Amino acid sequence: MSSLDRRIIFLVVALAVIIPLLLPIGLPIKPTAPVKAFYDSIELISEGSYVLISFDYDPSTMPELQPMAISLLYHCFSKNLKVVMIALWPQGAQMADLAMETVNQQLQAEGKPLPEYGKDYVNLGYKSGGGLVIIGLATNFGAIFPLDTNGTRISELPLMDKVKSAHDLQAVFSLSAGDPGIPAWVMVSRMAGYPTPPQPGETDITGKMLLLGGATAVSAPQFYPYLNTNQMQGLLGGMRGAADYETLLALPGTASEGMDPQSIAHLVIVVFIIMANIFFFLEKRQEERKAT
Amino acid sequence: MEIANIPFWDFFGVWVAALLTLFIFSFLYKDNPFYKFAEHLFVGISAGYFVGYYYYNVLLPNFWEPFYYQGRYEYLIAVILGITILFRLSRKQAWVSRFGFAFVIGCGAGINFISYLQSNALAQIYGTITPLVTLVSGEGGILVDWKNTVFNLVAIIGVCSALTYFYFSKPHKGFLGGVARLGIWFLMISFGASFGYTVMARISLLIGRMQFLIFDWIETTMNVINGNIAIGPIF
Numbered sequence: 001m002s003s004l005d006r007r008i009i010f011l012v013v014a015l016a017v018i019i020p021l022l023l024p025i026g027l028p029i030k031p032t033a034p035v036k037a038f039y040d041s042i043e044l045i046s047e048g049s050y051v052l053i054s055f056d057y058d059p060s061t062m063p064e065l066q067p068m069a070i071s072l073l074y075h076c077f078s079k080n081l082k083v084v085m086i087a088l089w090p091q092g093a094q095m096a097d098l099a100m101e102t103v104n105q106q107l108q109a110e111g112k113p114l115p116e117y118g119k120d121y122v123n124l125g126y127k128s129g130g131g132l133v134i135i136g137l138a139t140n141f142g143a144i145f146p147l148d149t150n151g152t153r154i155s156e157l158p159l160m161d162k163v164k165s166a167h168d169l170q171a172v173f174s175l176s177a178g179d180p181g182i183p184a185w186v187m188v189s190r191m192a193g194y195p196t197p198p199q200p201g202e203t204d205i206t207g208k209m210l211l212l213g214g215a216t217a218v219s220a221p222q223f224y225p226y227l228n229t230n231q232m233q234g235l236l237g238g239m240r241g242a243a244d245y246e247t248l249l250a251l252p253g254t255a256s257e258g259m260d261p262q263s264i265a266h267l268v269i270v271v272f273i274i275m276a277n278i279f280f281f282l283e284k285r286q287e288e289r290k291a292t
Numbered sequence: 293m294e295i296a297n298i299p300f301w302d303f304f305g306v307w308v309a310a311l312l313t314l315f316i317f318s319f320l321y322k323d324n325p326f327y328k329f330a331e332h333l334f335v336g337i338s339a340g341y342f343v344g345y346y347y348y349n350v351l352l353p354n355f356w357e358p359f360y361y362q363g364r365y366e367y368l369i370a371v372i373l374g375i376t377i378l379f380r381l382s383r384k385q386a387w388v389s390r391f392g393f394a395f396v397i398g399c400g401a402g403i404n405f406i407s408y409l410q411s412n413a414l415a416q417i418y419g420t421i422t423p424l425v426t427l428v429s430g431e432g433g434i435l436v437d438w439k440n441t442v443f444n445l446v447a448i449i450g451v452c453s454a455l456t457y458f459y460f461s462k463p464h465k466g467f468l469g470g471v472a473r474l475g476i477w478f479l480m481i482s483f484g485a486s487f488g489y490t491v492m493a494r495i496s497l498l499i500g501r502m503q504f505l506i507f508d509w510i511e512t513t514m515n516v517i518n519g520n521i522a523i524g525p526i527f
Contacts, residue, residue, distance in 0.1 A: 010320045017495070017502050063500020064493065090345055128350045131403055147353075187407035217493035221486045229419035231411060238489065239496035258499040265495045 009272065016268040020260035027263055029256060031244035034227055038234025039075075039248045041210050042171070044203060047080045049170035050163050052137075054185065055085060055092030055099075057177035061216050062095070065175045067242035067255035068214035069099040072173060073121075074106060075249055082159050083121040084169075086145065088133060088180040093125040093149050106251070118157045125149040130180030131188040138166045138192040166194045171210035182213040182223055186231050200230055210234075214241065298512065299524045310509040313501055420451050450478040 031039075045051065053072065057065045076083050085096040100121070104114050115121050124145040127133045136144040141164055142154055154160040162168060172189070176182040195209035202208075210233050215223055217238025226232040236245055239262060242255035315330035355371055358364040373395050379388035426440040453475035456468065464472040515521040 007321060013495075013498075014502075017499055018506070021499070021502055021506055061497075063503070064496050090342070090349065126349055128354065131407070135403075187411040188403070190410055191403075191407045217489045217496060221482075221489050225416055225419070226411070229415045231415055238492055239499065240492065254500075254503055258496065258503065261499050261502070262492070262495055265498075266492070269491060269495075 012268060012272075013265055016265040017261040020264050021257070024257070025260045025264075027260055029243050029247045029259055031248050032241075034224075034235040034237065035241050035244035035248065037227075038212050038214075038236055039245065041212055041233045042075055042079070044198075044205050045079065045081060045170050045210070048082065050082045050084065050159075050168055051076060051171040051173065052084045052086065052166075052169050053096070054172065054174045054176075054181075055087040055096045056089050056174055056181035057095060057216075058089050058091040059095070061177040063254070063258070064216050064239045064242065065177060065214060066095065066099060067239070067253050068236050068245060069095065069175055070102050070106075070253060071242065071245045071249055071251055071255075072175070072214070073099055073103045074251055077103065077107065077115050077120065080120075081170075082119075082162075083115075084141075084159070084163055085121065085123045086133075086137075087126040088130055088184070089177070090126050090128075093123060096123050097149075118152075119159055122154070122157050122159050123149045124154065131184045133180075134184055134188040135192045138189075138194055140165060166192075166209070169195075169209055170205065171212060173212050173214070175214045176219070177216050178219065182215055182219075182226070182232070185211060185213070186223075186226050190231070197230060197233060295519070296515075296521045297524055298516070298521050300526050303512070303516070303523050306509055306512060310505055313505060420448060422447065424448070449474070454478050 053069070053076075055069065073083065085093075087093045087096065100123075107114055117123075124141075125148060127144055129136075133144055141160065145154060147153060148157065166172070166189070172185060172194075174182045174185045176185075189211065194211075195207060197211060198205045198208040211231070212234040213223060213232055214236035215238070217240070220235065220237030220241070223232065223235055223237075227235050236242060239255050239258050242253075243259045246253050246256045312330045312333070315326040318324055319327040355367050359367045373392045375392075376388045376390075377392035377396075379385045422444040424441070424445060426437040426444060427434050428437045429435070453471050455475070457464075457472040457475035457479065459468075459472075462468060512521065516523060
């Protein structure tokens with residue numbers, strides 16, 4: 001086993017991913033508690049409220065975070081929420097535009113009205129500074145984002161008439177691949193005086209602000225402490241979290257499509273680990289016998 | 293039947309992306325000139341792209357527009373401090389960079405000190421203070437909620453034993469050593485869970501690339517060959 005060419009392992013893992021993509025099995029997807037909490041939190045937001053989505057990722061993590069962005073935007077527009085999009089990562093603004101394209105296609109296919117730029121959503125683009133941007137948004141949106149991605153002054157955007165600071169937001173979502181991202185939003189927003197989150201079980205969230213996140217699977221484990229202490233009210237973790245969210249919305253997308261290959265690939269890896277351990281102990285026993 | 297149309301440069305871009313993906317994957321077989329080409333191309337284009345990006349999206353809106361058009365001359369201080377950091381590249385004048393670094397580190401520490409303490413220490417201590425025995429009212433009166441009771445006990449024991457492992461002022465012997473060993477188990481199990489998530493993340497990225505190759509590249513190309521999709525004009 002120790003002399004097994006690693007290229008065979010690469011090939012088997014590749015086949016474990018490719019075959020289920022071409023021949024889907026349709027394994028059931030059962031949403032987990034953090035994803036249900038994410039979905040239920042958005043359902044608490046009343047129609048017409050203003051929310052902020054921070055696109056804190058770039059194309060390298062698109063397979064995990066882009067499906068979350070698409071599902072989240074679809075959910076927000078289904079509830080007639082007004083969306084302010086910003087980015088703390090340089091290419092986040094482009095990720096937002098790509099997600100909007102897909103959402104518009106989906107809404108058009110369903111025969112639903114398309115959201116109008118400037119009234120239903122705005123894309124204010126990227127701003128460097130991470131935590132300093134979050135601090136600045138607590139008091140003055142215009143000072144941090146004077147223009148949108150098209151170069152239009154935000155004073156000319158009808159949506160931004162009602163959003164002057166973080167106190168006008170009902171929820172902040174961070175789709176995060178690292179730092180700046182969820183850690184910055186959780187830590188700095190508390191310090192900067194953002195509205196407090198609702199208590200668990202509280203259904204009237206007037207005057208409160210939800211903080212919800214979507215993270216890559218690599219970084220998701222470090223955010224569960226924030227979830228458990230109510231510093232965040234919901235969390236989507238990796239492609240599995242995105243697939244769970246798509247299931248709750250009945251909006252199958254690339255994440256749901258990826259669950260069959262994910263399960264099969266994980267099974268293959270578990271089999272390899274078990275085989276490697278068995279062969280390790282067998283070889284160790286053989287060497288001990290040879291030594292005696 | 294109306295034939296779908298794909299712009300020429302979109303189709304060309306898909307082919308370039310697919311070929312570069314395959315060049316990178318070819319490293320799994322062995323190192324080769326195709327992989328080296330793709331790697332160097334990626335590094336070069338990233339550097340060039342971000343120079344342009346940061347000039348138009350960071351330097352111009354954050355410094356030049358306030359400085360030149362709004363008369364915010366104090367922004368020059370920030371620019372000078374930023375330039376001092378570049379002196380790090382010089383062996384003799386590297387000491388100049390200490391001014392810029394000191395400012396960045398000082399501000400960062402000042403902002404993060406309170407936020408880290410609040411979110412990662414105090415809030416976590418507060419979250420760990422949970423009932424050892426959780427009670428619920430049910431049909432038979434007050435009952436023990438065994439699920440939450442066990443979870444709370446595991447959490448408290450895990451936190452205390454893991455923290456005990458990091459207490460190095462006394463040797464880990466006897467009762468203290470036993471608790472520290474239990475803490476190591478909790479730490480190793482959590483590292484294992486975290487590693488499992490990491491494996492899941494890497495497989496997800498592989499799935500994303502395969503979805504692109506199969507559905508965006510091969511399927512689109514087959515549709516073009518079969519005449520189901522037409523390629524738009526070059527210009």
